[in-house]
Amino acid sequence: MGRLIAVSNRVATPTEAKGSVGGLAVGIFSALKDMGGIWFGWSGDVVSEAVANAGPTLEDEGPVTFATVGLTRRDYDQYYRGFSNATLWPVFHYRNDLAAYEREEYAGYRRVNAWLAHKLVTLIEPDDIVWVHDFHLIPFAESLRREGVHNRVGFFLHTPFPSPQILLNVPPHQELIKSLCCYDLVGFQTDTDRVAFHDYIVRYAGGTVGDDGEVQAYGRRLRTGVYRIGVFPDEIAQEAARNESRQQVLELKHSLEGRKLIMSVDRLDYSKGLIERFRAFEQLLERAPQWRENVTFVQVAPPTRADVESYKNIQQNLEYEAGRINGRYSGLDYTPIRYLNQRFPRSHLMSMCRESQVGFVTPLRDGMNLVAKEYVAAQNPDDPGVLVLSEFAGAAAELCGALIVNPHDIVGMSEALERALSMPLAERKQRHEANMAALRRNDLGVWRDTFLADLRGC
Missing domain, CATH: 3.40.50.2000 (Glycogen Phosphorylase B;)
Structure with missing residues (x-):
């Protein structure tokens, strides 16, 4: 051979x-x-x-x-x-x-x-x-x-x-x-x-x-x-668990002060639906005021292709939206959106995902989207988060335990976020087990x- x-x-x-x-x-x-x-x-x-x-x-x-x-x-x-x-x-x-x-x-x-x-x-x-x-x-x-x-x-x-x-x-x-x-x-x-x-x-x-x-x-x-x-789901799970005690992860947990966490990780790209995602989170805070000051959205979006004009535009628009929404809903000790335009080691990101209650993955169009699969694999099976996933990601055909959304439907995404944040443990575990089984079948x-x-x- x-x-x-x-x-x-x-x-x-x-x-x-x-x-x-x-x-x-x-x-x-x-x-x-x-x-x-x-x-x-x-x-x-x-x-x-x-x-x-x-x-x-x-x-x-x-x-x-x-x-x-x-x-x-x-x-x-x-x-x-x-x-x-x-x-x-x-x-x-x-x-x-x-x-x-x-x-x-x-x-x-x-x-x-x-x-x-x-x-x-x-x-x-x-x-x-x-x-x-x-x-x-x-x-x-x-x-x-x-x-x-x-x-x-x-x-x-x-x-x-x-x-x-x-x-x-x-x-x-x-x-x-x-x-x-x-x-x-x-x-x-x-x-x-x-x-x-x-x-x-x-x-x-x-x-x-x-x-x-x-x-x-x-x-x-x-x-x-x-x-x-x-992905290799069991390797990701082990990596995420090993890094739970890293300083960055501990600092994130401490800074949340008991608030729930919505987590997104994407390249800074117009195909990822980042603006729509920010507006869906804003809709959540507007429609369901009980979540104001009780949930934080962390968006990690490292820069990419910075010398292409359309990528400069998406960065500027995203910074504007984050500032606008934070200006509307922030308190003296609360910032609704933490937008991080920087790179983190993959092991740190998976541990941060493990700490979150919701993974928010809503590309406008994607071949597969491995972030969705990595989010599922990183979860603690005893207390897993819920994946909110775009129907236009290739992964949507496999991850039947996710809440599937249309990324152009801002209100629909906000409703899915609310459902995910309120989901009882038994349903979260059932959905996570179904998703993990799919990841293992087709690793x-x-x-x-x-x-x-x-x-x-x-």
Whole structure:
């Protein structure tokens, strides 16, 4: 059996990979440790052209080789900041109003994919299988094929896949789908995402879709599947319990002075529904005055993509909303919303979630949303919190114990918060047990092993 070669836009460092307890980094790293292989992609550094062209930097960690390259400023601006994040990210999250398209950026996106594939070719052996991750790298397999690579190559999309009428807003949509058909296996987070892809194939690519999900289009035959990414719930539970006595967690408990806690953890991104979430909390305080001064909402939202204009706007709007609501409902010893625009270690966040009575996870659109799964796993089973979850998160199809809400319904979300805060212990435990059973049935190992077994069978 050959090695596994994992390809992602950003490669975690060995320390980051070992320190994670959930998500993409630990999924890739654990698969590579079992099989042996290479994790290839961008180092996260913007470098000179001479450094970028020098070849991959290799770092071994046991059977895993971390192979990274830097990007020049031009490549970063066009491939990453441009087409990937200014065009594909908003469109894939159904925000065409925020999408911008420039031909030069699309050309840069394809150029960098071809350049990355060329860098990887020298590291591939005949029996290796290649697992490519996410929307940054849609043309990667096509570039490998042009380099003469015939290995099995699979692709997994971590974001939603938009319906055809949304995708058509990207001018080179047909070229992108043709490139995607160069993979042997394409995996999606949900059935809805796979159906959207199949719909495009039939309606706009002149292709066919078999009952087993096999696609024929553009002279290619490929398989498609649904693979729900998960977490290792018992590891998260142990990590959260171990860190309960950390100073930051103890300080949080002390500062609440017996108040109940609503907890949210998100990247600072317009797809997460943060403004709507703040307004739903405001509605709770307005509609149910008994909760004023008796509940605190902590929103952790570390900055991301700070050089993209739309992300600067969301930060400013969120700061304004937090200030406005706090100005309306604060007391001399009470601040309703604690908005923390900073990073915390994952272990600390999970322990903070363990102390909360409600996890508030309401993206406007999300591929899966592992924060929802991590929140459930972090809870104390003897006194668990309640998850309030958007119906537009992929996780909603699995977590039947959550209170499911529409993130556009501000009053509906406030009602769910009130119900969660008032829920009796017996119901909370029942819901938590149902959610934990779902997490254990489909943990991160199942996601990884099922995808790779299907790729080997292509």
